[in-house]
Amino acid sequence: MLENSVIGLPKAAVIRCRFWDDECVIYNQFTGETHLVEGMGAEIFKLISEKSATRTQLLQTIHSVFELETGFDIEDFLDNLILQYQKLGLLDVMENSPA
């Protein structure tokens, strides 16, 4: 679903992230809401708060940090997570246009 996507923080500087251990707290300036993000979600934001990342890069990071159970559909899980964060306005999903 998101195979050719680049995931990054919203271009307008409305998101503030703070990281502690394996958790992350995100403040959305547009909505005034504060979100606690743990586990895989925190890893996603750790990566994209430095630089936008492709879905493939996110998957590589998750594979390197977490031991996933055999048969666990990580790609589907990641896509759903990204779409949920997108709905909350915490990240942007952009099409990865060829160079």
Add this chain to the structure above:
Amino acid sequence: MKLATLSRKEVIHSLNRKRLRLKIGGFNVCLSSPIPEVADHLLCLYGAFEVVDDEAFIDFYTSLASPSKVRRYFRAQVNFSFDGYVPFKPLPYKQASAMFEWGLNWCIANHSHHYLVIHAAVVERNSQAFIFPGTPGSGKSTLCAALACSGWRLLSDEMTLLSVADGLVYPVPRPISLKNRSLDVIRNFSSNIIMGPVVKDTAKGAVGHVRPSDESVDLGEVPAKPAKLIFPKYLENSNTDLIPLSKSRALLKIAENCFNYNILGVQGFKSVSDLIDASDCYEFNYSCLEEAVALFAELAH
């Protein structure tokens, strides 16, 4: 000049002439009232506070008076007003002094947005501020009173004022408000406390106030560096348990306990985050004040 140097007659006179101006932490407060019991409350609990002169800038002009002539004599009532605005419904006349304390809380919480205002008690020892956020009934004021009776400096029993400019905690050392069973608990804990008259049958039950130490009042403009963030919970017959709390969860709990987190927006998030960075965070269950005080003394050592 400290308030204690004035006679009761002089305090009543000043209150009547709208000229009683006190320095309370970093705020100058002017209070007027024709109610003699208010003078007694101030003399008992605010004796160590400086009276500021007539030319000084006043942050809050407040008054306590009957809403009408009729209500001065028939089912007597009192109103609190700030700059002529009446934020609350009137209360029974006998609750005038408690209403002053609640009214001043309201003034500070609603008009001090150069601070992140956290609903939390805060005390200091060895240059470390211990912050105790808590909802009513969590035991934060009781704990705060016990620590203040044990030589800790009181910065506030009700509101932690965290400067958005420098991240330090600024004091507003006022009488510690205690309710119901806590009144006897603290009377039994320390024989050295000075407690004002207990006002019964308020919306919160019986309410009394403990006078802050002279040292806490004298250091009323000296900030402290945040060191520990402790969420207390009084649980009957519980052990004394200090449980580490993750910083992310502590941040969310602090945000819930702030009066102006949403007003400050991104600055509020930055201030809370910096506070969390600077503090060790815990949840704390207790039922024995002596054990709690000993534990915190060790933690501040």
